[in-house]
Amino acid sequence: MATARGERAEASIKDVARQARVSIASVSRVMNGQPTVREETRNRVLAAVQSLNYVPHVGARSLITQKTNVVGVLLPDLHGEFFSELIRGLDGLARDRKRQLLLSSVHGEAEEVAAALRALRGKVDGLVVMSPHVDSDLLQRNLPSALPIVLLNSPIRGSGCSSFTIDSYRGARAMTRHLASRGHRRIAHLAGPPGNWDAEQRLRGYRDEMRRARPGVPLHVLPGDFTQRAGYEAGRLLAASSDRPDAVFAANDVLAIGCLVAFREAGVRVPEDVAVAGFDDIPLSSLVSPALTTMRVHIAELGRSALEHMMACLEDPKGTRPIARRLVPEVVVRDSSGAPTNSTGRSKRPINPR
Amino acid sequence: MATARGERAEASIKDVARQARVSIASVSRVMNGQPTVREETRNRVLAAVQSLNYVPHVGARSLITQKTNVVGVLLPDLHGEFFSELIRGLDGLARDRKRQLLLSSVHGEAEEVAAALRALRGKVDGLVVMSPHVDSDLLQRNLPSALPIVLLNSPIRGSGCSSFTIDSYRGARAMTRHLASRGHRRIAHLAGPPGNWDAEQRLRGYRDEMRRARPGVPLHVLPGDFTQRAGYEAGRLLAASSDRPDAVFAANDVLAIGCLVAFREAGVRVPEDVAVAGFDDIPLSSLVSPALTTMRVHIAELGRSALEHMMACLEDPKGTRPIARRLVPEVVVRDSSGAPTNSTGRSKRPINPR
DNA sequence: CTTTCGCAAGAAAACGTTTACAGTGCACTC
DNA sequence: GAGTGCACTGTAAACGTTTTCTTGCGAAAG
Numbered sequence: 196m197a198t199a200r201g202e203r204a205e206a207s208i209k210d211v212a213r214q215a216r217v218s219i220a221s222v223s224r225v226m227n228g229q230p231t232v233r234e235e236t237r238n239r240v241l242a243a244v245q246s247l248n249y250v251p252h253v254g255a256r257s258l259i260t261q262k263t264n265v266v267g268v269l270l271p272d273l274h275g276e277f278f279s280e281l282i283r284g285l286d287g288l289a290r291d292r293k294r295q296l297l298l299s300s301v302h303g304e305a306e307e308v309a310a311a312l313r314a315l316r317g318k319v320d321g322l323v324v325m326s327p328h329v330d331s332d333l334l335q336r337n338l339p340s341a342l343p344i345v346l347l348n349s350p351i352r353g354s355g356c357s358s359f360t361i362d363s364y365r366g367a368r369a370m371t372r373h374l375a376s377r378g379h380r381r382i383a384h385l386a387g388p389p390g391n392w393d394a395e396q397r398l399r400g401y402r403d404e405m406r407r408a409r410p411g412v413p414l415h416v417l418p419g420d421f422t423q424r425a426g427y428e429a430g431r432l433l434a435a436s437s438d439r440p441d442a443v444f445a446a447n448d449v450l451a452i453g454c455l456v457a458f459r460e461a462g463v464r465v466p467e468d469v470a471v472a473g474f475d476d477i478p479l480s481s482l483v484s485p486a487l488t489t490m491r492v493h494i495a496e497l498g499r500s501a502l503e504h505m506m507a508c509l510e511d512p513k514g515t516r517p518i519a520r521r522l523v524p525e526v527v528v529r530d531s532s533g534a535p536t537n538s539t540g541r542s543k544r545p546i547n548p549r
Numbered sequence: 550m551a552t553a554r555g556e557r558a559e560a561s562i563k564d565v566a567r568q569a570r571v572s573i574a575s576v577s578r579v580m581n582g583q584p585t586v587r588e589e590t591r592n593r594v595l596a597a598v599q600s601l602n603y604v605p606h607v608g609a610r611s612l613i614t615q616k617t618n619v620v621g622v623l624l625p626d627l628h629g630e631f632f633s634e635l636i637r638g639l640d641g642l643a644r645d646r647k648r649q650l651l652l653s654s655v656h657g658e659a660e661e662v663a664a665a666l667r668a669l670r671g672k673v674d675g676l677v678v679m680s681p682h683v684d685s686d687l688l689q690r691n692l693p694s695a696l697p698i699v700l701l702n703s704p705i706r707g708s709g710c711s712s713f714t715i716d717s718y719r720g721a722r723a724m725t726r727h728l729a730s731r732g733h734r735r736i737a738h739l740a741g742p743p744g745n746w747d748a749e750q751r752l753r754g755y756r757d758e759m760r761r762a763r764p765g766v767p768l769h770v771l772p773g774d775f776t777q778r779a780g781y782e783a784g785r786l787l788a789a790s791s792d793r794p795d796a797v798f799a800a801n802d803v804l805a806i807g808c809l810v811a812f813r814e815a816g817v818r819v820p821e822d823v824a825v826a827g828f829d830d831i832p833l834s835s836l837v838s839p840a841l842t843t844m845r846v847h848i849a850e851l852g853r854s855a856l857e858h859m860m861a862c863l864e865d866p867k868g869t870r871p872i873a874r875r876l877v878p879e880v881v882v883r884d885s886s887g888a889p890t891n892s893t894g895r896s897k898r899p900i901n902p903r
Numbered sequence: 904c905t906t907t908c909g910c911a912a913g914a915a916a917a918c919g920t921t922t923a924c925a926g927t928g929c930a931c932t933c
Numbered sequence: 934g935a936g937t938g939c940a941c942t943g944t945a946a947a948c949g950t951t952t953t954c955t956t957g958c959g960a961a962a963g
Contacts (some may be wrong), residue, residue: 205670205695207949218913223951233911254671255612255949259918263608265651265672279633286654295668296652297619300640314649316559317608317919318619341559452836459838482806484813484838561919572943577921587941609919613948671949 206247215243226251266505267297267319269311271327274422275449276477277494281347284498285323292506321505323347323498327391343508345501349392350519357508357517359501363393363474366490366524367400370444370472373488373526375408377533379442379470383415385429385454387446394421397446397474415440419450426453434461439469442532448473448480448489455483455531466533476527488532490524497522560601569597580605620859621651621673623665625681628776629803630831631848635701638852639677646860670696675859677701677852681745697862699855703746704873711862711871713855717747717828720844720878721754724798724826727842727880729762731887733796733824737769739783739808741800748775751800751828769794773804780807788815793823796886802827802834802843809837809885820887830881842886844878851876 208226212219217236224232225240232240243249257263268285270278282298289296297319299311308326315322325347346358374382384401387394398416405414417432419425426445433439434457445451451473458465465471465485473480476491500520508515562580566573571590578586579594597603611617622639624632636652643650651673653665662680669676679701700712728736738755741748752770759768771786773779780799787793788811799805805827812819819825819839827834830845854874862869 209949219950220914220952221912224912227951231911236912250667250670252671252949253668254608254617255918256671256951257918258609258612258920258949259951261918263672264668274637276630276633279630279636282633282636282652283628286652289652290654293668295672298636298640298643298650298652300644313604314607314618314647316604317606317610318617318649456836479833479836482810482833483836563919573920574922574944575942578942581921585941590942606919609948610921611948612919612950613921615948 205252206249207252208249210247211240211243211249214247215239263318263320264293265295265297265319266502267299267315267322269308269315269322269324269326270298270300271325272300272302276479277447277449277475280477280494281325281498284495285502287495288499288502288506294506320509321345323501323505325349327393343505343512345505345508347497347501355517357504357519359497359504359520359522361393361492361497362521362523363396364400364403366474366492367397367444368404369524369526370474370488370490371401371404372408373528374442374444374470374472374532375404377442377470377535379440379533380409380412381415381438381440382409382412382442382444383417383433383440385417385419385426385443385445385450387450388420389418391421394446401444419446421447421449423449423453423456426450426455427457428453430454430457431461433469434458434463439463442470442472444472446474448475448477448487451487451489451531452479452483455485455487465531470533471531474524476524480527481529485530488529489527491527492522492524559606560603561606562603564601565594565597565603568601569593617672617674618647619649619651619673620856621653621669621676623662623669623676623678623680624652624654625679626654626656630833631801631803631829634831634848635679635852638849639856641849642853642856642860648860674863675699677855677859679703681747697859697866699859699862701851701855709871711858712873713851713858714873714875715747715846715851716875716877717750718754718757720828720846721751721798722758723878723880724828724842724844725755725758726762727882728796728798728824728826728886729758731796731824731889733794733887734763734766735769735792735794736763736766736796736798737771737787737794739771739773739780739797739799739804741804742774743772745775748800755798773800775801775803777803777807777810780804780809781811782807784808784811785815787823788812788817793817796824796826798826800828802829802831802841805841805843805885806833806837809839809841820885824887825885828878830878834881835883839884842883843881845881846876846878 208219208222211222215222217240221232221236222240225237266289268282270281272278286296297315299315301307301311319342321343323345326349344356346356348360350358350360371382382405384398386398389395402414405412417429419429426449429450430453433443433454443451443454445454451471455465455471458469458471463469471487473487473489474492475494476489477494480487480489504518562573562576565576569576571594575586575590576594579591620643622636624635626632636650640650651669653669655661655665673696675697677699680703698710700710702714704712704714725736736759738752740752743749756768759766771783773783780803783804784807787797787808797805797808799808805825809819809825812823812825817823825841827841827843828846829848830843831848834841834843858872
């Protein structure tokens, strides 16, 4: 009973074998529930396990079984609700499937990604990688060759890995169209960081749809970087500007919310003076006021299904072919995008039931 | 160059040794940057490494070095900003120190915790455990004996592990005092889940401070469980109730925000009709409107310093003694708790600069 | 009474590393 | 010309498992 912590090294299979007066093979068999062991032997082993407080060393086990039950997750960053939602989705499935997640976050790209990738060899059965900077070559070169990989947000063509992406281009067009349908003419785009795949798709979607729906209206693109601060700065600029646009379509929700805060502080009313829309539908978006119109991405679902596919690959490496799933987000209309042109009622939506 | 993915198994140190015509020992020496190897040999090895795309198998390495460079993190759940902030803090330090995080989340407590703990043996160098249900015995019994452990939020006395906790009791007293100082008399408490250590401390703090600051005023405790939905339900109840309290002190921010939403829907004005306060200061709290008065906990910092202490223990196992750090949260006054009794100005705070 | 079978359990190889130890060759020193 | 020391490299044990063989042995079959 008095097994005070930190007193001695962990017991190994050998210790158990010695104490139970059997071979290590038998201990192993008992631990793995193999039927081919006599009742009496099993009991002796179990008793020894109990008394020594033996716990198998999974690291050693996975060396020989070639399975770790761990999936590596490589993310560019961990700030904000987008990533926490993603992790939530990943973790949900991991837990259901009795697997664990090895988290690795990276900023510096390039060399740092390579190092992180290397540090994962032999520790994971598969990899979920989100590499928003489109450095396919780098990734391609550093990927351990035999490891199943699922890419999030940035397909690498011909790489042989599966990818789960958000159709940012179509999403951006849909949102731009929505804003236009609300009667807004001069729609500005608060862009994401240059080089980011999603950000670029969203910018392109905005451009194309503006040309189609609002031909002649000049494009208005403000630089940003997916942070609330950038949204805030842009919002201040716009609030003070002499020719304020009718609507601001931010490349993600966090930017939009920063913008919202700046507008509130400056006394600019949303949506009366200017409409605002975001992208991602992070949980926060339904809680700010005015509630944010945005593109619903089902972030947690994205993570979950990516991991699900990865597990399928793990169970049947040869039976599964790489897939490229592209999730189409949907417009979620809330208060911030203004009343419909032919109606006056504010949308009254139930709260987001998490 | 045409190293298409998935073509063959990974190269091992033996393959490199064979190709470079040296022993595996020399390869190992080169990989670990030991100086005692001739220039020419080193080059041969390096060339082989390059051509075989060799990456050392960290799993195998850690089997013999007894170091994994991974820290396990056991959390009760992953919902909400509290945990994402915590993970952010943990990950920040992990990244700085070139370590990785192995995430494991648990709900069912008891047997599930034990299983999770076992699944970690040999995969991690240390453990950060958050077990809000006060089941110290269970934890105590299942903890691998030699593993450094840091407990988050729920000290186990005499367990020999370090713990980092929030002083929820003092925090709750401070918040209750604050609400009282704002002139509120009938202060209700929206409690957290029973059995949760922090929730119970907060309830106790509320009770004690009410008795001191508002003797004679009956306590009013509503059951809850740290979810937004529970806050919402409680808010609806209160809004419809005939004797609404002057103020609601929720056991955490998420509850408070749920409550806020219910009040807004019911047309109950905050803080004019009823004040609301939360606990934790999740990032969201400064963004809702009215901005939420709450106890600032510095969640990410908590995670970061817990991990920092753990690393210190890892580097010098004998030199560090278990510590029990108790972080005292501070009142953050925002709009939701009402104007000071002797002033009318709404507090105008800068936005939370993440 | 042999042969055959099947069950239980042990021996040993394997997984991919690190590292203590033992060579090997070579330049010095006496 | 043998001993000494040094710089380098190879051998083999170890880490904690799983798993394939092998072996021992009692029972069923002939």
